[in-house]
Amino acid sequence: MPRDLILGTAGHIDHGKTSLVKALTGIDCDRLPEEKARGITIDIGFATLDLPSPGGREEPGYRLGIVDVPGHERFIKNMLAGATGIDLVVLIVAADDSIMPQTREHLEILKLLGLRHGVIALTKCDLVDETTREVVELEIRDLVQGSFLENAPIIRTSAHTGLGIDELKSAIAAICDTFSRSPSAGARAPAALAEGDRLNANWFRLPIDRSFTVPGHGTIVTGSVLAGSVRVGDEVEWLPKGRIVRVRSMQNHDQPVEEVHRGMRAAINLAGVDHHDVIRGQEIATPGYLKPSRVVTVRLHCLREMKRPIKHRLPVRFHVGTSEIMGAVSLLDCDTIEPGGWGLAQIFFEEPATTTWGQPFVIRGSSATLTIGGGQVLQPVAKKIRRRHLESLQRIEQLWTGDPKQRALLVAWFGGYTGFTQADLVRDANLAPAQALEIIQTLRDEKRLVTVMLQAGRQVTLHADVVSELDERILSALGRLHEEFPLMTSHDRQKVQAQLDYIGDDALIHAEVERLLKTKRLTGDLRRIARADFKPKLSANLRKLKDKVVEAYHAAGFQPPEPSSFAAQAGGNAANLKDLFDVCVAEGFLVHVTGETYLHGEVEADMRKRVSDRLATGPGATVAEIRDLLGTTRKFAVPFCEYLDRIGLTKREGDLRVSGTPGAVVN
Numbered sequence: 001m002p003r004d005l006i007l008g009t010a011g012h013i014d015h016g017k018t019s020l021v022k023a024l025t026g027i028d029c030d031r032l033p034e035e036k037a038r039g040i041t042i043d044i045g046f047a048t049l050d051l052p053s054p055g056g057r058e059e060p061g062y063r064l065g066i067v068d069v070p071g072h073e074r075f076i077k078n079m080l081a082g083a084t085g086i087d088l089v090v091l092i093v094a095a096d097d098s099i100m101p102q103t104r105e106h107l108e109i110l111k112l113l114g115l116r117h118g119v120i121a122l123t124k125c126d127l128v129d130e131t132t133r134e135v136v137e138l139e140i141r142d143l144v145q146g147s148f149l150e151n152a153p154i155i156r157t158s159a160h161t162g163l164g165i166d167e168l169k170s171a172i173a174a175i176c177d178t179f180s181r182s183p184s185a186g187a188r189a190p191a192a193l194a195e196g197d198r199l200n201a202n203w204f205r206l207p208i209d210r211s212f213t214v215p216g217h218g219t220i221v222t223g224s225v226l227a228g229s230v231r232v233g234d235e236v237e238w239l240p241k242g243r244i245v246r247v248r249s250m251q252n253h254d255q256p257v258e259e260v261h262r263g264m265r266a267a268i269n270l271a272g273v274d275h276h277d278v279i280r281g282q283e284i285a286t287p288g289y290l291k292p293s294r295v296v297t298v299r300l301h302c303l304r305e306m307k308r309p310i311k312h313r314l315p316v317r318f319h320v321g322t323s324e325i326m327g328a329v330s331l332l333d334c335d336t337i338e339p340g341g342w343g344l345a346q347i348f349f350e351e352p353a354t355t356t357w358g359q360p361f362v363i364r365g366s367s368a369t370l371t372i373g374g375g376q377v378l379q380p381v382a383k384k385i386r387r388r389h390l391e392s393l394q395r396i397e398q399l400w401t402g403d404p405k406q407r408a409l410l411v412a413w414f415g416g417y418t419g420f421t422q423a424d425l426v427r428d429a430n431l432a433p434a435q436a437l438e439i440i441q442t443l444r445d446e447k448r449l450v451t452v453m454l455q456a457g458r459q460v461t462l463h464a465d466v467v468s469e470l471d472e473r474i475l476s477a478l479g480r481l482h483e484e485f486p487l488m489t490s491h492d493r494q495k496v497q498a499q500l501d502y503i504g505d506d507a508l509i510h511a512e513v514e515r516l517l518k519t520k521r522l523t524g525d526l527r528r529i530a531r532a533d534f535k536p537k538l539s540a541n542l543r544k545l546k547d548k549v550v551e552a553y554h555a556a557g558f559q560p561p562e563p564s565s566f567a568a569q570a571g572g573n574a575a576n577l578k579d580l581f582d583v584c585v586a587e588g589f590l591v592h593v594t595g596e597t598y599l600h601g602e603v604e605a606d607m608r609k610r611v612s613d614r615l616a617t618g619p620g621a622t623v624a625e626i627r628d629l630l631g632t633t634r635k636f637a638v639p640f641c642e643y644l645d646r647i648g649l650t651k652r653e654g655d656l657r658v659s660g661t662p663g664a665v666v667n
Helices: 017-025 032-040 073-082 100-111 130-144 165-176 191-199 390-401 404-418 422-429 433-445 466-482 493-498 506-518 539-556 563-584 603-616 623-630 634-646
Strands: 003-010 045-051 063-066 088-094 118-123 155-157 206-207 209-212 218-224 228-230 233-238 242-252 256-259 260-261 265-272 284-285 295-301 315-319 322-331 340-354 358-365 372-381 449-453 459-461 522-524 529-530 590-594 597-600 650-653 656-659
Touching: 003 017, 003 165, 017 063, 017 088, 017 118, 017 165, 045 155, 045 165, 063 165, 073 100, 073 315, 073 322, 088 165, 100 130, 100 358, 100 372, 118 130, 118 165, 118 459, 130 155, 155 165, 206 218, 206 265, 228 242, 242 260, 260 372, 265 493, 295 390, 315 340, 340 390, 372 390, 390 404, 390 506, 390 634, 404 422, 404 433, 404 459, 404 466, 422 433, 433 449, 449 506, 459 466, 466 522, 466 529, 493 506, 506 522, 539 563, 539 590, 539 597, 539 603, 563 590, 563 597, 590 603, 590 634, 597 603, 603 623, 603 634, 603 656, 623 634, 634 650, 634 656
Parallel strands: 003 063, 003 088, 088 118, 118 155
Antiparallel strands: 045 063, 206 284, 209 218, 218 265, 228 260, 233 242, 233 284, 242 256, 242 265, 295 340, 295 372, 315 322, 315 358, 322 340, 358 372, 449 459, 522 529, 590 597, 650 656
């Protein structure tokens, strides 16, 4: 079975790219009527070329999907879409024209996209003499010096006479032979991605470069398979729409196939998709793999040939995959990136982009007349990062240089309190699905990741530093409450949680409080908690006074004393009476009714039960009737009724109190 690779063309307009592809394959890639009429390539075209293994070896050869790109400067956008996913390139230079502007620009784009393999074709050699051919070859060598094509062979060709066509095929086959790859894993050109593509073989991704309809079949999308594989009948996610759709049928080079994989051109028939809703730049992928984002973090390079640096907030056209998206550059570690330099940046998009870690991109000016630079994606799904925030920048730099475990830890750290998933590690750390699970378990064993069990069987895995930070925030929140209420032995959980609402996950806070209780850094129960190292500043005299207050309110029933009546007993602690009553309320011994009116907790529960039972057997009750029911005076009956209204046990209708909110608690 032949091994699949994608071959791309590059070069200036009218240098014979399409004619050379036709000479190699017999296929004319110019399919549009306008292309035929004008004699120039406007959009990307496609062909296929089968090559035997070099040297006559009895091994499977190579099946090349060829992507022919336009050379005109107005169609660089289409050239960039066509260059997505190519494994090797033929840089084409016409012998009668030599190096031209788009020769240089295409080469720069190929370098930015991380291409590592290619051959150079000198076309139209039948139109010039030997001296001219030699001069042009010297100019080409000077152009490609220091690039991935520095040592590439230059093959003299003529599509008109057939000169060099067989030699070019042999040179291409020899380059294909340098790829060491399995049938299901694509040989990705960028060095940074080579390992990841091998590992990610079973998670599929295809950027869409074309769509059309076939009568009786429906919508067909085409593209170069960037990663993984997919079979007929599989479900894929259509992005950025986020819809799950089914693969109805597929073709590779006009032949029906049951499966396509990395390195293949694919035409995929999608069920339930309207052709008019599909545009170039969208993608189909394994469900859950990719996540559209309006912000990405990148390492950004400014081309050496630029006359001006890249500035903060520069508007750009961001080319990634087959998409072109308007965005703005936010430089993180500098004010400008000088020509030839690198920097860290975030790109803020007008529309969501789907990317993966290490994916190469190109940026062009907002007017689409100039290629400015490019780089690699570090965070496909990013939050805004403060400029010159040292800790964040150090970790972002490690995202590029770190090993797989280090990248996984960094993804977890940036995930913060929301944690991360296996898909996050595949997408954001360039790990294989199985490798991601293995690394998660290893990091758990090393205590560098912590899995927190939430309610309803949910769980979230967090970076150990994030868990430590959450612990400190919980302890600090309690510490502030302890400082504010030094006599209070514990605090209501809800009050503590209210200080941590920015965390955004009450279940996580609850679970972490439970873990702190188990590790004895907190004390308490389901209702109230305190720091284990907190000692209430309640003197022996105040403790005795508290006991007397609680006993007095219990004995007084529905005719409670006033707090000021304890001033004489408090003596020198009279100034602390308010705090003492707060302690009694916080600990559940007293209930604050209103103003200076308190009830013992058991008495308040008895009041709710009596009133509830009374209203359940009659049309309602007046204040006087409730006064008599409780055996108190009007002085207390009125605030008691207002309190019952507030807690929802009763509601006022004219002069009567009737049952209030259904489900009001009655002990």
